[in-house]
Amino acid sequence: DAGVIQSPRHEVTEMGQEVTLRCKPISGHNSLFWYRQTMMRGLELLIYFNNNVPIDDSGMPEDRFSAKMPNASFSTLKIQPSEPRDSAVYFCASSAEGPQNRPQHFGDGTRLSIL
């Protein structure tokens, strides 16, 4: 079975540029999560969606960050304009919500470097 698919795997760009990260959740999963991981702060939840609707975006650092989920099989995380402090690994995860708790399954991440 295909897991969570993220693209690109690596992104290197200059500060000020727009960056778009993409995620395809596991088919049938209706919750999707975006995380950021750095050495200093560990894993941080940025935003999560349930049935394509953003439920909690309190982790989004600032207005430069935005996320969308236009349908059940696709989500984007956009940073505009990007800054060097945005450099991190960005993970997308998905889970199936149901009467029992379901673990989140993570994609391989996008390693973002802003120069």
Added chain:
Amino acid sequence: EDKVVQSPLSLVVHEGDTVTLNCSYEVTNFRSLLWYKQEKKAPTFLFMLTSSGIEKKSGRLSSILDKKELSSILNITATQTGDSAIYLCVPIQGAQKLVFGQGTRLTINP
């Protein structure tokens, strides 16, 4: 504020040793607790613990939750070099919101 404290932060042992990783948490509206293993890429799921006192096992790994003490432990017996990773204890708060700590970095030397 929700928080997770794992100990030790770092652990180095020899192959064949047994290790116990500790986790304590303070989470509002606690639902369950997950353990993940993270090597070079994404965290991979190990266990989900919902009920207190019931041990879950998978090969050489086992874990148990103590809701009264707000804690959990992860045991690894007969460690192997492939067990080297960061182990994340992750309580679920409310509607599937994961609360992450710093993890325990485990290094198994041959």
